[in-house]
Amino acid sequence: MINMTRRAILAAPTLLAMPAIAQSDDRPTLTIAVQKLSNSNTFEPPREQSNVGFRIHGLYAEQLIGTNWLGNAELVPGLATEWRRPDAATLELTLRQGVRFHDGREMTAEDVVFSFAERLFGTQGATGAGQSSVLAGTATKEPPSEVVAVSRRTYPGLDRIEIVDRHTVRFINRTPDVTLEGRIAQSVGAILSREAFANAPSWLEWGRAPIGTGPYRIAEFRPDTSLVMEAHDDYWGGRPPARRLRFVEVPEVSGRVNGLFSGEYDFACDIPPDQITVVEGNARFEVLGSPINNIRKLSFDKTNPVLADARVRRAMTHAIDRRVAVDALWAGRTAIPRGMQLESYGPMYLADWENPRFDPAEARRLLREANYQGQPITYRLLNNYYINQVSNAQIMIEMWRAVGINVQIAMQENFAQVTARTPGRGVRDWSNTSIFGDPVAGILRSFGPRTEAERTGEWSNEEFNRTSAALETETDIARRRDHFRRLLTIVEREDPGYIVLHQAAAFTAKRKDIGWRAANGWAMNFGPGNLRVGA
The missing domain is CATH 3.90.76.10 (Dipeptide-binding Protein; Domain 1)
Incomplete structure (x- = not known):
């Protein structure tokens, strides 16, 4: 139980009036086109643990x-x-x-x-x-x-x-x-x-406009349409450089790019690699970004009657040629991590760990051993929530077909439909963000006790749970490394919970006359020191 050792005094709640924006305020209003504003239509961080949530969180909290x-x-x-x-x-x-x-x-x-x-x-x-x-x-x-x-x-x-x-x-x-x-x-x-x-x-009204300390405050939210933030001029870090930020939901890449070119938007997020040259063909714009602290993966539902056999899941891992997919879709602009880990883990990084090898012969052998007869496996898919999501899925479908695995795409409208415990749930796209440099911040955010994989009923393993608990409480670095290696062995080799695809990369197109640096993560920083208009 969480408690305090001193009495907490709840004063009569009083909302102070926000300072009015002076008429002479010449700071800009910036409009940012995003693929999605919020998956939950709220901005309470624990409810919006997603790439779209991480993008704006630091602006207000x-x-x-x-x-x-x-x-x-x-x-x-x-x-x-x-x-x-x-x-x-x-x-x-x-x-x-x-x-x-x-x-x-x-x-x-x-x-x-x-x-x-x-x-x-x-x-x-x-x-x-x-x-x-x-x-x-x-x-x-x-x-x-x-x-x-x-x-x-x-x-x-x-x-x-x-x-x-x-x-x-x-x-x-x-x-x-x-x-x-x-x-x-x-x-x-x-x-x-x-x-x-x-x-x-109510909690919902709070969740749509939580009161934090960031350089901008949430002023207006229209679900699935737009979000307006206004400068918090009492910000401890200095006066925010923008008067107002306006985020607009524009699902299609073409809409974001065309709006940038027309002057409707100042920034356009989630630009796929094949559009970078299109944007930079116009001398007034540029694209910034890089691989970030997120790993894209395909997640298995081991309760599926076909996928309940670990040999079928293992066959699916051996049928995927990650390099072909990354080269075709990312033009060398991202990397293939060594399993569910990043080099930022420092002493906890296992440099000798490898993903399951691309081996079609081994995939076919495992399928014969499992007596797989071509039963369909459903792939619940969103329409490019992740960059190149549909194209990546289509490439994998063909690789699985080449070894005799029958995977069928079922397009869904939202994550609730993707994870719903309804018949036919098989595989789905997901990603894993490492908030800091340790496996606890990466793989154990998604797999293990109390995680989404367990809550949704997709994947659980008793030894994995015991080992994750040991990793979380161990202080000796050598023993922690051993625990981490065992976790990867279980979830990537013996009882697959996912297939690592590639390191995610975030690319943002913008006006060249706006001085701004892209983060090495999902976060967009428009705070003091990272925004200058008219550069």
């Missing part, structure tokens, strides 16, 4: 520990200026003073405790064992079950948060955790206003 997405994704001071480790299960943080929420209130330690307790876990607390003492008896808005599930997965060992003083907090785990700093840096751990939460009429 921040964590105690930040990530330098314009650098090497290293952890940096955020709403906390420093932190220290009394022991392997404890982290103490000093809060930045003078930080103002979008409602005008100053951020204090009590907002931190609220943000990690009532807001994420509700009255049942982190373990579900009982009522949290944080704002006990005052909570009227329980978070949705998926928010609680994501929160418990993100902070599996969190026991309590102690307020040392108004600007100092102490996180205490039930078990050792060498990754606690990285966990706190995840978007789930955004620090939001407890008074604004208490004042919101």
Whole structure:
């Protein structure tokens, strides 16, 4: 259970009027065309753990520990200026003073405790064992079950948060955790206003306009259409360089590119590689981007009657020639990772690990051994939610057909349809973002206890779960590496849960006269120091 060691005082909620934008304000309004605004039609970070959510999260909400997405994704001071480790299960943080929420209130330690307790876990607390003492008896808005599930997965060992003083907090785990700093840096751990939460009429209204500390505040949201953010001029990091940001949902690539050329949009996101030369053929525009901290994968539902046999899934992994697909669709602009890991893992990176080899003969042998008779396997597919998603699927369909595997595409409208527990669910596209440099931040966000793979009923493995628990609590680097190797052996070789496809890459087209740097992740940074118009 999450609790406080000092009484939390819930003042009568008062929303302060936002400062009016002066008539002489000559900062620009920028319009950004995106493929999708939000998968959940909310902006509460634990509910929008997606590439589209990560893109805008940092504009309105921040964590105690930040990530330098314009650098090497290293952890940096955020709403906390420093932190220290009394022991392997404890982290103490000093809060930045003078930080103002979008409602005008100053951020204090009590907002931190609220943000990690009532807001994420509700009255049942982190373990579900009982009522949290944080704002006990005052909570009227329980978070949705998926928010609680994501929160418990993100902070599996969190026991309590102690307020040392108004600007100092102490996180205490039930078990050792060498990754606690990285966990706190995840978007789930955004620090939001407890008074604004208490004042919101409902959780949904809160979730569509959470009150954070970022350089911009959410001003207007029209689901599936547009999102408007306005400058937060009391931002602790300096005056935001844009007066207003307007995100517009434009599903088709051609619509985003044409709108950029016509002047309707200043930025166009999610540009596929084959359109980069088209954009840069116009001297007024350029495309920025690179491979990022995300791995695209194809996920198996092992409860499917055909895929229940691991040999069929293993055959499917051996039938895929990743290099052919990447060369055909990405023109050398991305990479094929060595399994579900990134080099940013540092000492935890297994440089000698390999993906299952492309081996059609072995695929056919496994299918004969499994007595596979050509039964159809459904591939639930979205229309290019991921860049080149449909084309990639079509290439894989042909590779599987070449070894005798009958995979059939079933187009879906949204993720809820893709993951629904309805007959015929077989394989689907997914991706895995590593929020910081450790396997805990990557593979264990998707697979293992309390993760989406387990919650949706697609994949679970008892040994994998035991080993993941051991990895999360181990402090010795050599033993942690051994645990990680065993996890990859289980989920990529023995009992496949997915096929690694390629490292995701994010490309954004923009006007050349706008000075702006692309992040090494999904995040779009329009804050002080990263935006200049008329360059």
